[in-house]
Amino acid sequence: MQQKVLITDCADARGLIAQVTQVCAKHDLNIINNKEFVDSHNKRFYMRTELEGVFNDEVLLQQFAQVLPQQHHVKLVDNSKKRIVIMVTKEAHCVGDILMKAYYGGLDVEIAAVVGNYPELAALVEKFDVPYHFISHQGLTRAAHEQAMLDVILPYQAHYVVLAKYMRVLTPHFVSQFENRIINIHHSFLPAFIGASPYQQAWERGVKIIGATAHFVNNCLDEGPIIKQNVISVDHSYSAQELAHQGRDVEKSVLSKALQLVLNEQVLVYGNKTIVF
Amino acid sequence: MQQKVLITDCADARGLIAQVTQVCAKHDLNIINNKEFVDSHNKRFYMRTELEGVFNDEVLLQQFAQVLPQQHHVKLVDNSKKRIVIMVTKEAHCVGDILMKAYYGGLDVEIAAVVGNYPELAALVEKFDVPYHFISHQGLTRAAHEQAMLDVILPYQAHYVVLAKYMRVLTPHFVSQFENRIINIHHSFLPAFIGASPYQQAWERGVKIIGATAHFVNNCLDEGPIIKQNVISVDHSYSAQELAHQGRDVEKSVLSKALQLVLNEQVLVYGNKTIVF
């Protein structure tokens, strides 16, 4: 007996759940959990189905294709451990949290490697027997630097790339290698305080709440479909530096939770949004 | 075109979703939203389906009965406004919030009447043109008092009875008239600080959080399936009285949200628990 997750996404129509679940029933697959959502504005159907049984993927996918409208996406994902590559700059809190959680089983993930444009985090990463690739951007064009990183990252065949406070903008060329597979964490609130020194901006504005947003990266570093957001309360007594310090906790916690959701196949991207089942 | 909610609950088996949704498809009903849960510990299947179309309830229910295992519950609920009776003692915050939200459409509910064992809240309730029945418990046995209340409440044929800080224990006889249809709000944390003066107990213990729990009432006033819980942060500077004052806000907000969930047919009771879809 195996467990797999079926993700279905197509134009809305009557009888879709019945059609799909009948195929599952014919294969004697048990449905453990099923969640469905219709975006009535865009007339699109989304479903996530946890299945248990003996899977003949090829036949199943063929049969799903027969019962679904022409423009559809179906994917059947097993629950084997996913592989990620983490990209960092100098800050340890996000990568540290993922390393630690992966170590004790709080995140069920294989960290294939960490790639950084500074050497600072090598020692930490290597404590966990994860290879650290230091690829400085100094003296390189952006294109050359990204290519050097791609040369290191692509062979790992990672399911996802996690930007754990990687502080450089990625070009569309880089992003296009991993469509909806790069996860970023953004300090403060998206879409507020876009630009440099957000904690300084937040301090000047006297905000009573600071937050973090984890999102997939599309062409613009700090935009793209939002996966998870959270906030913490702050007050007048925090300096800009202390806001940033507190912000780290919410950043690392939001990024870890977003990664967990993605690894669980709970996140479907549609347009510039996500459905989180 | 009408909208209805289908609630299905039965022993778990392969193919249940397919069977039920096929019946819906045959009737040309569109599924707007579908959520399913299997309690694998107790091998029981629960599903909530939002449907849109033209309904022939009798035929539909017959056909569901044919495809489901023998021991099942199916219910098809339309989205007409539900009717509640509210029971109170002297505190205004919970009943006030429900009255106000019903007034401006924040809760889609008809408040048939408010019944209180003290006269204090009559003036407030009557501002909203809702009848207030003052039924004192003084000089009456518990049985006689409850019968007097039942004589007033039952004719309203309310879908739910809401205990908005009704401070007397209800007997199993009273509760049995409204199985899983009485909603209570309990200050502080269930199951902590059971008994008198919970805020005083919380103050003595120096808690940093206080909360409220909304639940269905079964035989024991402060137990029964939990619908919704929430908390707020407090600190050393709060007196027991201020804790109670702050507690009011979380009580009223949790009760209103629980009521909303119940009115939306999002809450299924099973055993001493709820599924909130």
Next chain:
Amino acid sequence: MQQKVLITDCADARGLIAQVTQVCAKHDLNIINNKEFVDSHNKRFYMRTELEGVFNDEVLLQQFAQVLPQQHHVKLVDNSKKRIVIMVTKEAHCVGDILMKAYYGGLDVEIAAVVGNYPELAALVEKFDVPYHFISHQGLTRAAHEQAMLDVILPYQAHYVVLAKYMRVLTPHFVSQFENRIINIHHSFLPAFIGASPYQQAWERGVKIIGATAHFVNNCLDEGPIIKQNVISVDHSYSAQELAHQGRDVEKSVLSKALQLVLNEQVLVYGNKTIVF
């Protein structure tokens, strides 16, 4: 025995707390609670002191003036009930919550009057025996409309004006009548989604959190010193309309809490920020 709150604000210097509290001690005033903050960036001292005893305000203020640096503000506020005027348009949730809380003592405030540019809320307000002034903006210049409102509002000599979803921009002339005494509630996040249809914008962006900000109004309607912010979690299944519906709850709750803080003299404005003691 009376209770008063002393608010002190001046250039920072050594010995300020000692100087001020010595004056209090000489008058045999008991300090129940004292909080102090120095903005080290701007070298400014802020203190809030709850005092109990017999007060000779004139002498006290003279003596405080003698011990403080030249550029200082001192205010001694008694705990008598404050008076507010509420401005509204058509939405009931914020004004309804304040009316209800004032009714049952959840907010210790006198609502002198409600002023609206539409007639819709008159019936609700009058249930609570509060005068409702309907002053339509139709056919009036902005200046003439605001003057008509000022003619009604100013005679009430309110301590604060609360914009409970008053949907028109106020001119600097109007605002200047009530410096740091107008409290507004802003849907969504400040400073994000400034402009029209914020819930629509939030929906399009697929946010996972929506919030509300209560702030004093200065020249710009949706800016000014922030008093209180809070958020709630939302997900993909909410339409823009449902986001707005959910947003109401957080709006009303944030506005009520901000008002409570202001009424308790816990909020000091400095520059474009607040200190909330």
Next chain:
Amino acid sequence: MQQKVLITDCADARGLIAQVTQVCAKHDLNIINNKEFVDSHNKRFYMRTELEGVFNDEVLLQQFAQVLPQQHHVKLVDNSKKRIVIMVTKEAHCVGDILMKAYYGGLDVEIAAVVGNYPELAALVEKFDVPYHFISHQGLTRAAHEQAMLDVILPYQAHYVVLAKYMRVLTPHFVSQFENRIINIHHSFLPAFIGASPYQQAWERGVKIIGATAHFVNNCLDEGPIIKQNVISVDHSYSAQELAHQGRDVEKSVLSKALQLVLNEQVLVYGNKTIVF
């Protein structure tokens, strides 16, 4: 220029703040932050004062003693790094979070050693170059086991002992060695679900919220003055095991925050409660 924190605690009396701050002023100490609380029920005065300047501790403490009532406690703490010993059993999440935060400066603390009654966590701890002492309880009386641990722990002269999921009850003898200096984290809610298998109990009860409480340990392991509490929302779909899994996150986060507050000298114990300034 140095920074120190002054903690004062004595019977309440008029003029205390003036007296204490005058002494500070005489020594030309600048007060950066001052918070004061009077427990009016027990007539006791508590104050926390952040000072900056040149300190002559001996003279200062003498002068404070002269101006305070006879039964008082005064302590003047510098902001040098505190030393902790962590006690563990088998679970990594709490100790892992503290190790990681200490590593990257998220917690300003020196971890002198980790002591465990199982060997499982040695490898993790040693990654961070912190000594791990495995002291099995097997074959030892409780007294002998605790003595073996004390023999290891006491020489470190730690300011605090942190129980990071140490799963054995400590005797009053052990506890008395570290009065109000042992910090514990308790799954679920204190005082609810006391006893074995709290997550199982919580699951059976169908709770919608689970939490964690960090507290000082007095004679009873799961009681003692509460420092920090927090909760997360859960739902029907979580198994008891998943509740425990989710609970880990809130446990580690609450313990780290409590430890931070204690290290900052923000926590005063009084009776069975804390004041958190």
